[in-house]
Amino acid sequence: MFRRGRTERVRIDASCDDAVLVAAAKEGDANAFNFVVQRYERSVYGLAYRMMGNAADAEDIAQDTFIRAWQALRSYEDGSLKGWLLRIATNRCYDRLRATSRHPVGTLTNDEDDSEIPVVDDSESSDPVLFTERLDLSEAIQAALDTLPPDQRLAVILFDVMQHTYEEAAVIAGVPPGTIKSRVSRGRERLRQQIMSRPDARELIPSQRRFSKDEVGSAGFPEQ
Numbered sequence: 622m623f624r625r626g627r628t629e630r631v632r633i634d635a636s637c638d639d640a641v642l643v644a645a646a647k648e649g650d651a652n653a654f655n656f657v658v659q660r661y662e663r664s665v666y667g668l669a670y671r672m673m674g675n676a677a678d679a680e681d682i683a684q685d686t687f688i689r690a691w692q693a694l695r696s697y698e699d700g701s702l703k704g705w706l707l708r709i710a711t712n713r714c715y716d717r718l719r720a721t722s723r724h725p726v727g728t729l730t731n732d733e734d735d736s737e738i739p740v741v742d743d744s745e746s747s748d749p750v751l752f753t754e755r756l757d758l759s760e761a762i763q764a765a766l767d768t769l770p771p772d773q774r775l776a777v778i779l780f781d782v783m784q785h786t787y788e789e790a791a792v793i794a795g796v797p798p799g800t801i802k803s804r805v806s807r808g809r810e811r812l813r814q815q816i817m818s819r820p821d822a823r824e825l826i827p828s829q830r831r832f833s834k835d836e837v838g839s840a841g842f843p844e845q
Contacts, residue, residue: 635659639702647694654694658687661703664783665710671778672714674767682717686710700792707793711775718771765815773808780805 631637633645633653639660645653665686670679686709690697697705762782766774772794779790780801787805791798 643694643697643702646691654691657690657702661706662687664703665706668707668710668778668783669714671763671766671782672711672771672774673717674763678717682710682713685713689713701789704789704792707779708795711793711795714775715771761816761819765812768815769808769811773804773811776801776804777808777812781809 631641631645633642633650633656635656637645637653637656639657642653642657642660646657662683666679666683669682669686670676673679673682686706689709690706693709766777769777775794776790779785779793780787785793787798787801791801794801796804
C-alpha cells in the first residue's frame with residue numbers, strides 16, 4: 622500500500638503541475654507518474670524517433686526511458702522534468718547507437734574541439750533544416766538527419782526541430798552551450814550539403830524562421 626503524506630490533501634489528476642506529480646510519485650503514487658508519462662511521452666518518443674530513424678527503436682527507447690525514470694525518480698530534485706526525461710532518452714539513444722556501431726558515440730566526430738569551431742549566424746543561408754518546408758518534410762529531414770554524426774544530430778534535433786534554447790539543449794546533451802552552438806552549426810552545414818544534393822533541391826524555399834510546432838507536426842513527426 623502506498624504511503625500517505627503531504628500529497629493526500631491534493632487531488633492528483635492531469636491538471637497538476639510537474640512538482641505535484643513528482644512529489645506524489647516519489648511517495649509511490651503510480652497514477653501520478655502515469656500522468657507524467659502522458660504529458661511527456663510524445664516528446665520522448667519524438668526525440669528517440671529522430672535520433673534512431675525508426676519507430677521500433679523509438680518505442681523501445683521511450684518505454685525504457687520511463688521505466689528508468691520511475692526507478693530513479695528519488696534522485697530527481699529540481700529543474701525541468703521534461704529536460705531530465707529527455708536526458709535519459711538521449712543516453713538510451715546513445716547506448717543503442719553505440720551497440721550497433723563500430724564508432725564511439727557521444728564524442729567529437731574528429732580531432733577538433735567543438736568550442737573552437739566558428740558558429741554560423743542564424744540566417745537562411747546557414748539553416749538548411751528550414752529549406753525543406755515545401756518538401757515532404759518527414760522524409761527529407763529524417764533522411765538528412767540520419768547522415769549526421771550522433772552528437773550533431775542531437776544538437777540539431779534539440780535546437781532546430783524541438784525548438785529548445787541553446788541552454789536547454791546543453792542541459793539535455795550534458796555539454797556546455799557553446800558546444801551545442803558549434804554542433805548545431807556543423808550539423809546545419811552537413812544538412813545543407815545533403816539536402817542540396819537532392820534531385821529536387823531547386824524546389825527548396827529558404828525561410829527566415831525556425832519550424833513552428835504546427836510545422837513540425839505537419840512533417841509527420843510527433844508533436845512536442
